[in-house]
Amino acid sequence: MNATLFNPFTITHPTTIQTSLVSGASFARFDPSGKLLAAGRPDGSGVIWDLDTRATVRWCEGHVKGITAVDWSRNSRYVLTASKDWNIIIWDLASPCDPPQRHTTIRFDAPVIAASFHPRNSRIVLALLSTGEPYIVDLRSSHRGRFELGGEDDGDEKRTIMTTARFDPTGRHVFVGTSAGTIEVYNTRTKSLVARHRIVGAGVIKGLVFANGGRRLATNSSDRTIRQFTLPTYPPPPEPNTTYGSSKYQIVETELEPTHRFNDPISKVAWHAMSYSPDGEWLAGGAADPAAHKIYIWDISNDGQFASALDGGREPLLDVHWHPHGPRLASTTKDGNILIWHCPSPERWGAFAGGFEEADENVWYEEGESEFDLEDEAELALRKKLQEDEDVDIVGGIEDGTSMAPLNDVMPGDVDLEWADEEGELDREDWRMKIITVEGEEVY
Template sequence: MNEALISPFIINHPTAVQTSLYSYRAQLSRFDPSGRFVGVGTFDGTAYIYDMDTKAAVRTLDGHVKNITSLDWSRHSRYVLTSSKDWNVIVWDLSLTCDPPQRFATIRLDAPVSSASFHPRNSQIVLALTSTGEVYLQDLRPSYRERFELCEPQEEGEDEEHSRRAAMTVARFDPSGKHIFIGTSSGHILVFNTRTRVMVGRHKVSGAGGMKGFEFAKSGRRLLTNSSDRTLRQFNLPTYPRPGEGILETELEPTHRFNDPITKTAWNAMSYSPDGEWLAGGSADPASHKIYIWDISNDGQFTTALDGGRDSLLHLHWHPSKSSIVSTALHGNIFIWHSPNPERWGAFAGGFEEVDENVEYEEKEDEFDVEDEEEILKRKMKAEEEDVDVDSLEDDAHQNVQLISQNDEDDHWADQEPDEDATSWKMKIVIMEGGDTLP
């Protein structure tokens, strides 16, 4: 049966394992933006690209000598980024016909790399975090060719002896790429403007302890944090000032807290569904492979826990457009979870709803009443007589114009010298067992 005919309008949460892949010593796995491929990073420094149509590895990326710590995709999946404890970040071009693919770029840092990611609008801009607590913004575009370290500014009157800041433990672009969010070991969230590298926000999260991970909803207005107190917190983000207009210093209050009330387990990973209505949290329990699901649209209520056996979970990632999750187990298994929904043919009849049993319909008293035209006219006339606060509207319009101007400027900077990551590129598919290639 055509998969598109199975509840195509609603993204539910996965409930069962659809299939499993095996990649020796896999450490993490991540869907590409199209959802067709899964990138896998291993402990031995090799990355693999799996095709979800065939469930087979189609490319091998062999360039690191130590374990891979993160993997990221460009927006159209042409480029793959891998970071490693061997102090290197490698960018791979999957459009190249040679096998194995050649390195498109290599970034050498001064310490083991904890994580790295592409800018959402340009894969030539890379954000990297080292294990020693430094964050670097690397620009590979020919006109820039620079590396900039993001540092928390020193306060006035503070001498160098007392100016040591807490180590930076997590760094992420927001979905728009306009801001960089950095978490510290002291429980602070620092926000930098990507274009100017100027800090525009500093937030304290009470009781959180050191920051371990960030995750953004697709809209970019919600931030989820994973911290050392074994609690996931969701925040609604404020609007940040323009560079040069000061630093927004506030204490963020979470809208929701998510934890395991029974075992008090920590979390290894978390991921939002594409519509932001569901949240998956990967447990750090060493004796089980557990994924907890919360319903964000229903005030963050706990929904279910998915059990993948006794092989502990290392990483998980939600499919970019479907009810599917990929999770990585300690001993190499990669589970693809899905939602086996029954076929709902009634969903395709416009204006009708399919029900499981006969129900009696009760007509409302005013359901088919036609409103008197005179009443409509009176309501419109009354609305026209209301006073309009012209001053407030002008202030709001001025702020909106400033915000649009800033966004345009940030977008223009990121789009200068764009990469070649277009939707028209094609990847050479390699069948790993036989060595034959497919166009």
């Protein structure tokens, strides 16, 4: 459902810098609540900021080489950091110590260039190695294992190098971009290939990003063009050990046609990163300009029209990430600063009093005849008594037409999501993070 049904204020795009955080980081990610910001540094440490106080609340120091990826669990309890030192570390922010306790360390045989949590379960991790192999690591006791995607020989003479990998927002599928300009789609539960899409003229797929609904996908490729696609509906996956390409199951092989193409027609600049707004109506692209900090924003709801170009100064941009709930962006500079962008709105005092309108200049006000008369006490007491006699529905609530099933609900028979929700009880919404103030007071 559209986010505007819940929020009467239209979500727009950021326009100006609100603050700058000196962090020495290469990239930053908002947590799902939007209150915290995790940043990865080239020295192997991670830092977590409280956006309300603009103070660091946790340092995650455990890697010996630069951090290449940071991700948050579904309820922000766990933070994942991947590094060039071949390790992925999962940190538990509910631990009382600082730095936080290591919940899990996953060791590989090569540097990890990308990693993320499953959208529904923090015990399922997707990792991409510098050698081009994507892995799904399942830490649950009943499904424990490390599974390589695309490891089977599907008839190609030369194995394609995997360059980027992401879960889709539902967690049902893993999308993998390749050096051959294709996107391979794997079922997360069965680890089987369900589709392969060709993108004409794209070259190497450098990045993938989804709108929250999961039906729209944007790609960043070596031809310096950002493309947006509308994804098809995929057939049910084959069960494990099903022969690829057999008569029982055919892999969907199609050529995806982009609905929009985004580029800079003047400077032909490449792109470092992309990020959708929470409602999917805006797309931000971080330009790989060596002499400026530029963020281009396109209006997807208006046929992909160019909306604005944000100028962050002369420090080159490395990464950009959109806030999960509003018109805010976090962009990192080559010098390690994190710029927080927002959309300032003028105060509308008329919004605090219904029936009043704001005036651009002073005007003479004519008082109504009974405008400030006191209400008769007898009539007031009678109205209150009548209101007390009215029946109140304490079960059904208010029927305003905007009710919907919780997003976390799983429809009966959805085996992929039922599988993903198994043994995921540790990352609950009721966890608390302890913060020690300057005065030594413990705050949760």
